[in-house]
Amino acid sequence: MTVLPIVTHPAEVLEQPCEKVLTFDKSLRKLLDDMYDTMIDADGVGLAAPQIGKAIQVAIVDIDDEHGTVEMINPVIMELSEEEEVEVEGCLSFPGVYGEVQRPILCTIQAQDRKGRHYQLTTSGFMARAIMHEIDHLNGVLFTSKISRYVDEEELGEME
Numbered sequence: 001m002t003v004l005p006i007v008t009h010p011a012e013v014l015e016q017p018c019e020k021v022l023t024f025d026k027s028l029r030k031l032l033d034d035m036y037d038t039m040i041d042a043d044g045v046g047l048a049a050p051q052i053g054k055a056i057q058v059a060i061v062d063i064d065d066e067h068g069t070v071e072m073i074n075p076v077i078m079e080l081s082e083e084e085e086v087e088v089e090g091c092l093s094f095p096g097v098y099g100e101v102q103r104p105i106l107c108t109i110q111a112q113d114r115k116g117r118h119y120q121l122t123t124s125g126f127m128a129r130a131i132m133h134e135i136d137h138l139n140g141v142l143f144t145s146k147i148s149r150y151v152d153e154e155e156l157g158e159m160e
């Protein structure tokens, strides 16, 4: 088990487009495993490689549902629903920052798994939101650029 240090804002690596992954080797599998340990240790539901200082197109999401851990390498958004909804989001690179973000309800992506196999995945609700948040990271887009209203921790506690 390896827990990596999480890069927090501000940092250049968080705001640049990430490089495509071309080699699916042991070091990529180790990176994915370490990212999982890091995400769980930080009590997060997603983590993108720039958040551990690597500007490559690798991200994971695990919201503890039937999808298990979704590993996304070189993910591309194929389709988004026109219908959108507003929910509160946080980010491991912004400790203590929460805000309302409007996003599509449904999203379909294409990505590769740790062995380089291509797959397509359609998700909705919180899972789709987490996937879109992580793919934004790979494009250097931070959720704070999409927050319509900040929510403080006290208000967040009342919501739960």
Ligand code: CO
Pocket (backbone or CB within 6 Å): 090, 091, 092, 093, 133, 137, 143
């Ligand atoms: Co984030």
